């Protein structure tokens with residue numbers, strides 16, 4: 584189990600923590616949709632990123648999500 588990176592700011596979140604305690608249900612939902620994390624106020628506090636930065640963050644987000652897919656799927660089956 585590893586970290587999942589915020590798609591907006593790149594903050595690494597412990598995958599376990601995302602599902603168990605670090606985020607509220609609502610925050611987690613947004614986070615997993617790539618809408619940011621509490622750290623960057625869901626994109627509000629992110630300074631303007633270049634296109635390249637955004638691509639890197641996007642890539643890191645999806646890769647880390649895939650790497651932690653068992654966690655994500657467990658959560659998904661909970662509804």
Ligand SMILES: [Zn+2]
Pocket residue numbers: 589590591592593594619620621622623624625626
């Ligand atoms: Zn963030």
